[in-house]
Amino acid sequence: MKKILLISAALLAVMSCQKYKYDTNFSAPTKLNSPESVNIDPTSTQNVVLSWTGGGAEDGGICLYNVLFDEVDGDFSEPIAIMASDNGGLAQLTLTHATLNILARNAGIGALETGSIKWTVTASRGGEVKQSEVSATISLTRPDGLSLIPEELYLYGSAIAGDGGEGRAFRKVSEGVFDMFAVLADGEIYFRNTTGDDAVNFYINSENKLADGEGTTTVTATDLNEEKNYIAERITVDFNTLSMKREKIGELHIVWSQTYGDVGPEEFGIKDPVYRFTYDGNGVFSRTIDVITVPYRHPGWPAGQTVADERYYFDVKVDDVDMRWRWSSPSLTGAAPEVNAPLSYYDIVEVTWASAGQWDNAYKFNASLLNAGSVTVKIYGNLDGYFCHQFE
Incomplete structure (x- = not known):
């Protein structure tokens, strides 16, 4: 009896010394689901849902998902946007029409144009990231107008270099209206909604309307007529009328x-x-x-x-x-x-x-x-x- 107890104790000791290994195996989604096309209406309250199936954690635990968006001919090495899935761990991403409008603009789709973007999903667990081998494409038709009306506005371009430099903040006069006193040089200007890397750019296009995208506006220097004592100018950007004055x-x-x-x-x-x-x-x-x-x-x-x-x-x-x-x-x-x-x-x-x-x-x-x-x-x-x- 004493020998049996000693053997049992020895077995327990050996088992207690062994580390418990968690099953961290997981795989990326294998099937993606999304609408074939969307006519974007930034005022719409109807959301668009992207979802996926397949893959996941082998032990039934949670994976974290990110959705990568890219131009239709891209390879996701430099995606135009990365968004966490709903609550980080749900197998879906809910998008507003306003967000789709920004994605379309970032993919180079102009106002009133139709183009496509593609998306895929990465799954991660324990610091390891795996990307799905499949992707899906959505055709997007943009409305007229801008992808967003900013809460802040900043001036960039060579024309402002001599008066405060790039990144000068406009004053917000009212919703969608911004102004600034400045002295411009001959050169280029454009506007951004933030000074960060994820800024949306705006400019005055060839039709003399405010547009979003990577364009710039050529301007002449501020009129400083000494006889009339002009000392500066006021620049007013109005997102409601798509104009600059x-x-x-x-x-x-x-x-x-x-x-x-x-x-x-x-x-x-x-x-x-x-x-x-x-x-x-x-x-x-x-x-x-x-x-x-x-x-x-x-x-x-x-x-x-x-x-x-x-x-x-x-x-x-x-x-x-x-x-x-x-x-x-x-x-x-x-x-x-x-x-x-x-x-x-x-x-x-x-x-x-x-x-x-x-x-x-x-x-x-x-x-x-x-x-x-x-x-x-x-x-x-x-x-x-x-x-x-x-x-x-």
């Missing part, structure tokens, strides 16, 4: 609401070329004021009538049309804000000069800036997403 900016002044005259030692409605803003580059305009002296009397008022009023705004010519850059909120009647107040106080909206009342939506100088020596005013085309101004 270039507007000349000049005769930019900071003026008193009371007198329409330049802010500074002058008092009575005079706009002197000496006091115009200059363009510093990278979307910034500036003017240094020797001293901010508040005018106490308007020449049209009765003798003896004086009042100090610290309200101001900006006058500017946009394509030679008089415009006003002013506050987005009603004029202050109380105390002026602090110099370091939130940017929302110093934000700027543009209206025509003819429609702007003398006192409407004016800013108000903080008392610390008055009669306090030199002050520099800077207007930013895009400061943390604001078109605004600051004092230094």
